[in-house]
Amino acid sequence: MPQKFTDPRLVSLNDDDGFVDSGMRRALCEALEAGEIARATYSVSAHIWVQAVLTDRALLLVKGAVRAKVTRVPLPLEITRAPDGSRKGVRVRTPLGQKTLWGSKLDDEARLLLGASRSLSGTTDPARAASDRRPRPSQNQPSSIQAEAVKEPTPDSEIAAPPEHIAPAREVRQTRRQTRQAAGPKPRQPRRRRVRKQWVGFAPSSTIWDLADNCVKCGRPLTDPRSRQARVGTKCIRIYGSQQRKIPNPRHAAWIDKKTKAEAAYIAERVGADAEYARAKTAYHEARAEWTRVRSGL
Numbered sequence: 001m002p003q004k005f006t007d008p009r010l011v012s013l014n015d016d017d018g019f020v021d022s023g024m025r026r027a028l029c030e031a032l033e034a035g036e037i038a039r040a041t042y043s044v045s046a047h048i049w050v051q052a053v054l055t056d057r058a059l060l061l062v063k064g065a066v067r068a069k070v071t072r073v074p075l076p077l078e079i080t081r082a083p084d085g086s087r088k089g090v091r092v093r094t095p096l097g098q099k100t101l102w103g104s105k106l107d108d109e110a111r112l113l114l115g116a117s118r119s120l121s122g123t124t125d126p127a128r129a130a131s132d133r134r135p136r137p138s139q140n141q142p143s144s145i146q147a148e149a150v151k152e153p154t155p156d157s158e159i160a161a162p163p164e165h166i167a168p169a170r171e172v173r174q175t176r177r178q179t180r181q182a183a184g185p186k187p188r189q190p191r192r193r194r195v196r197k198q199w200v201g202f203a204p205s206s207t208i209w210d211l212a213d214n215c216v217k218c219g220r221p222l223t224d225p226r227s228r229q230a231r232v233g234t235k236c237i238r239i240y241g242s243q244q245r246k247i248p249n250p251r252h253a254a255w256i257d258k259k260t261k262a263e264a265a266y267i268a269e270r271v272g273a274d275a276e277y278a279r280a281k282t283a284y285h286e287a288r289a290e291w292t293r294v295r296s297g298l
């Protein structure tokens with residue numbers, strides 16, 4: 001498979017998703033400064049033609065396929081909502097409005113993004129929370145310390161912090177669109193697997209004429225088909241009359257056997273299909289309940 005990026009500043013992104021479009025790749029290359037190193041690629045909200053790249057000094061929003069434009073958001077980023085439980089996306093304030101970044105393979109847990117952010121007040125320890133109350137002195141501080149503070153809020157700090165500093169991530173209410181996105185597609189109702197009975201053909205007649213090779217009265221060999229069916233020769237038939245009789249058809253017995261087996265196989269398969277359907281239905285109801293819960297933002 002050909003590499004998406006050959007520029008040494010961008011090769012690390014070959015391991016991440018996104019940038020399948022050459023126009024977007026070119027725009028990204030051109031926007032990159034000398035010595036700027038890319039770290040991860042993110043999907044942006046639900047837009048197909050917008051992607052974000054985190055570098056060592058900025059977040060680059062690449063928008064559009066034809067004549068793609070790049071918006072540079074210098075670090076530190078202003079994160080308005082950190083990932084929380086099932087909500088994996090990170091909400092970031094950009095000149096294009098608030099955007100949810102998600103879906104990076106290289107930065108699966110959004111540690112890099114959070115590391116590139118200015119501290120989230122309230123999730124830090126009391127001392128840091130106090131310093132955050134001063135008008136943005138933390139902008140020039142090393143971001144790695146802030147990242148740790150964001151990732152590991154201690155229970156103590158939650159209690160010790162003043163009320164207005166508790167969990168700002170929760171205070172930012174999710175929009176309807178975000179909750180819908182988090183919930184994903186609606187679970188599909190399972191269908192019962194259709195089971196068909198094997199077609200064994202029409203029933204052959206249950207009896208056939210008993211054809212004799214010899215006359216049953218005198219033992220003379222019989223060749224005429226009518227005589228064979230009557231089971232007597234032309235002389236004996238005048239004396240004794242026709243001796244014709246029917247016997248059970250072996251083909252009919254074989255057919256019955258085949259039909260019985262097909263019936264049994266059909267029932268077994270239907271029992272299996274019913275059990276499978278019951279399982280799928282239970283799983284569906286659970287998935288549906290969860291989907292409804294996430295979608296309603298609970």
Ligand SMILES: [Zn+2]
Pocket residue numbers: 215216217218219220232233235236
């Ligand atoms: Zn005879």
